[in-house]
Structure formats: structure tokens, C-alpha cells
Amino acid sequence: MHSFDEVWNGVITIKHGLYGGGIFRFKLLIPDEFPDTSDTIAVVFTPAIYHPSVQPATGQLDCKQMFEPWKKNVHHIWHIMAYVKSIFSSIDCSNCLNEKAAENYTNSTEQFKFEVKKSIEQSNLHLLNDTDPDDSYAFRFAGSDDDGLKAIEKLMLTMEMFSDSTLRYKSDLRTLGLSWLSEKI
Structure with missing residues (x-):
């Protein structure tokens, strides 16, 4: 179980592109010894999003290809945030964690768009549910008419x-x- 200072809650809204209209909740899981560790910060989308770089079962984004090993004098949390933002505008199918998403992105654009739309709808609906009511630091959203x-x-x-x-x-x-x-x- 992570403590409040090891888990940062985040939300990213995407205006344009394939993921336009999506609002995605995520957590940054910061290693215990941060910044004095070579372990990379983990990014986990809740719920998991349909993306070649996101593991479909866990929602974890592959940050290791960009930041492994973590270098405290080179890498910063804002680099992770910039990377999170970039995956929605520049899709890289090399070293993918979701092979089906990578295959659809490469070979079946319409199917990929359909799955992304479903993922956006699921994520946007999920925003209204408290995923962890015991976490007083989590973002809370309320519906409105x-x-x-x-x-x-x-x-x-x-x-x-x-x-x-x-x-x-x-x-x-x-x-x-x-x-x-x-x-x-």
C-alpha cells in the first residue's frame, strides 16, 4: 500500500486528435527511495485506456523505454508528465504493451478509432465514480445537468x-x- 506522498493523482484532458474529448484519470506511483533510486516512476491509468503503450490489464503506461534507469540529475517528474501528454498525439507502436491496439493502429484504423472511442466513453463515465473513497487526495468529479x-x-x-x-x-x-x-x- 502506497502512502499519500508516494501516489500522486492526476487527470489529463485531451482536446484534439484520436483521443480528443477524453478525460483520463491516472496515478503516479513514486518509488519509496525517490529521487535516490534508479527505479522509474510508474504511471497507471484508471481505468486502463486503449493505447499501444498502455498495458490493458493494469492500465500501466510503459515509461521504462524513456526513463530507464531513472537519473535524478537528468529526469524530473515534469518529464513524466510531458511524456504522458505526448502519447496521445504521437503514437509509438514499438515496444508496445497492448499488441492488439498496436496492430489495429497499424492495420485497421477504423477499428482502432472505434476502440479509442469506447475507451474515452468508459473513462469519462468512470470520472463520476470514486475509485478509492479512502483516498482523500483523489480527484472527485460530480455530474451536472x-x-x-x-x-x-x-x-x-x-x-x-x-x-x-x-x-x-x-x-x-x-x-x-x-x-x-x-x-x-
Whole structure:
């Protein structure tokens, strides 16, 4: 059993590409002696995702090909995070952990896309379930109705906080950091 400082919970959202629309929960399992160890940090997706570099039974991402052995003066946790992000935009089928996914990616693009879509749906549904209710550090998600989300979106699109704490209308979403919101309400 890992302690809270050895397990980091994460969520990555993918906007574009084959995995676009996916929200994937994962855990970073940090070795006991980190950073004074040659053991690589493990990344485990919960639930397992359909990807050539992810072991289908455990959800573990193959990080060893990139970071084995772990070098504390060279490798950093942000490197692991960058690698996690990169697997969704640049699929590498060499040294794969899911041979069926690699085969479909190479030879049957439509089947691969179908399986990825199923994986995205499963992962997005899984977000609403607490996988470990005893873990007070895990991300918790709650569902909402479309009307509630639309009201929040409209509010965010029409208001901006200024340093003097007054609210003013703002139409340029990029300066608000809200470029991901739709301007159509």
C-alpha cells in the first residue's frame, strides 16, 4: 500500500486528435527511495485506456523505454508528465504493451478509432465514480445537468475580474484564459 506522498493523482484532458474529448484519470506511483533510486516512476491509468503503450490489464503506461534507469540529475517528474501528454498525439507502436491496439493502429484504423472511442466513453463515465473513497487526495468529479453548465458558461463568458475587484463585460476569451469555452450561447 502506497502512502499519500508516494501516489500522486492526476487527470489529463485531451482536446484534439484520436483521443480528443477524453478525460483520463491516472496515478503516479513514486518509488519509496525517490529521487535516490534508479527505479522509474510508474504511471497507471484508471481505468486502463486503449493505447499501444498502455498495458490493458493494469492500465500501466510503459515509461521504462524513456526513463530507464531513472537519473535524478537528468529526469524530473515534469518529464513524466510531458511524456504522458505526448502519447496521445504521437503514437509509438514499438515496444508496445497492448499488441492488439498496436496492430489495429497499424492495420485497421477504423477499428482502432472505434476502440479509442469506447475507451474515452468508459473513462469519462468512470470520472463520476470514486475509485478509492479512502483516498482523500483523489480527484472527485460530480455530474451536472446541461442547463447548469450552460448557465456557468454564460456567466464565465460575460464577466471578468479586474484587480479593483469590479466585474466588467469582456468579449476576448483568450485574455481571460477561457479560450476553451464556446462563444455560442
